[in-house]
Ligand SMILES: Nc1nc2c(c(=O)[nH]1)N[C@H]1C(S)=C(S)[C@@H](COP(=O)(O)OP(=O)(O)OC[C@H]3O[C@@H](n4cnc5c(N)ncnc54)[C@H](O)[C@@H]3O)O[C@H]1N2
Ligand code: MOO
C-alpha cells in the first residue's frame with residue numbers, strides 16, 4: 082500500500098470526496114492482474130485480451146464474388162452472348178484463365194478467375210447450354226469483394242485490454258486464431274452484513290428482511306467476468322466481522338461488503354477495516370452511496386458498499402466496476418453520457434453528484450428524452466429494475482424543471 086494513497090482523506094470528519102477524485106485515487110493505486118493464460122478462442126468471450134493480434138494474411142485472401150452469376154471481363158462490355166468455359170464455386174476455384182468473349186459460372190464466395198474483373202448477377206443473364214446471353218452489363222468491377230477488403234495482412238485487429246465481444250471471437254476465427262492470451266479473471270470475495278438479513282427460503286421474523294445485496298452483487302460480478310467467492314451473511318458483531326475480513330481477503334484481489342459503513346451504532350465496517358487493514362476514504366459526494374468505504378485488507382483491495390440496495394448498485398457501477406475492469410486488464414472507456422431533454426421534474430439539492438433512475442423514451446419528434454421512474458429512495462430496488470439509465474446530476478446542481486436538458490448514462494451490459 083502506497084504512503085500517498087493512505088496519507089489523506091481518512092477519518093470520520095473528512096469531507097465527502099468528489100466521485101471523480103475518488104475514482105482517480107483508486108484507479109491510480111490499483112494495478113492490473115498480471116497473470117495471463119492461453120485460452121481457446123471459443124472460451125475467450127468476455128475475457129480481456131493480453132496480447133496484440135494481427136492478421137497473418139488478407140481477409141478475404143482472394144478477390145471473390147459477392148453474387149451468384151457469371152464472372153466476365155470488363156473489356157467484353159456490350160457483348161450480347163458469352164461462351165461459358167467453366168465454374169467457380171465457393172471452395173472450388175476455376176483453374177484456367179478467361180479469354181475474350183468467355184465467362185465462368187460463379188457463386189457467392191467463389192474466387193474470381195484469372196482474367197475476370199466483373200461479376201454479372203444471374204438475374205441479368207440467361208444461359209442456354211454453353212451460351213450465356215447478357216441482358217444488362219454492370220460497371221466494370223461490380224459485384225467483386227476484393228482481397229483484404231475486411232482485413233489486411235499485418236494489420237492489428239485487436240489490442241491488449243480489449244474485452245472480447247461475440248464479433249471479436251468471430252474476427253479471431255476469421256484469421257485462423259486457435260488460442261489467445263488473456264488476463265486471469267479478477268478474484269472477488271463478498272459478503273453481506275446485518276443482523277436483520279435472512280437467506281432465501283428462510284422465514285422472516287419481526288424486522289427481518291431477505292438479503293438481496295449478495296444476489297445483486299453476484300449478478301454484477303458475473304457480468305464483469307469475475308471469479309466470485311461468496312462468504313454469505315455476517316452478523317453486526319465486531320468479532321464475526323473481523324474473522325470474515327481475514328477469511329475473505331485470503332487469495333483474492335478484492336473484497337466487497339454491503340452494509341455497516343454509516344455512522345450507526347451497529348456500523349462496524351470502517352472500524353474493523355482500520356484494525357484489520359487500512360482505510361483510505363469512507364465518504365464520497367455521491368447519491369446514493371455516500372458512505373462508500375475504500376481501503377486495503379491483507380493483499381486485497383476493499384470496498385465497503387452502503388447497505389441500501391440502490392446504493393450498492395450505484396457505487397458498484399460507478400466505482401467498483403471501473404476498478405475491476407482495470408484490474409482485469411481492460412482498457413475501459415469512461416461511461417458514455419448524453420445530453421437529452423428530461424420530461425420529469427427532478428428533486429435535487431446541491432452537494433452530492435446524483436444518480437437518479439430514468440427511462441429513455443422517444444419524444445414527439447422521435448428524439449431521445451428521459452423520464453424519471455418515480456421514487457428515488459436508495460432502498461427502492463424496483464427503481465433500478467424499472468430503469469434503463471442513470472440521470473446524472475452534477476454535484477452543485479439544484480432541482481431540474483420538466484423540459485430541461487440533463488445528462489443520461491444508458492445502462493450497459495453490467496446493469497441490463
Ligand atoms: N445519521 C446518519 N444516518 C445515515 C447516514 C448518515 O449520513 N447519517 N447515511 C445514510 C445513507 S446515505 C446510507 S447509504 C446508509 C448506509 O447504511 P449502512 O451502509 O450503514 O448500511 P446498514 O445500516 O447496514 O443498512 C442500510 C439499509 O440497507 C438495508 N440492507 C443492508 N444490507 C442489505 C442486504 N444485504 N440486502 C437488502 N437490504 C440490506 C438495511 O436493512 C437498511 O435498511 O445509511 C444512512 N444513514
Ligand atoms: O448515500 Mo445513501 O446511499 O443516499 O442512501
Ligand SMILES: [Mg+2]
Nearest residue numbers: 341343345348
Ligand atoms: Mg447503518
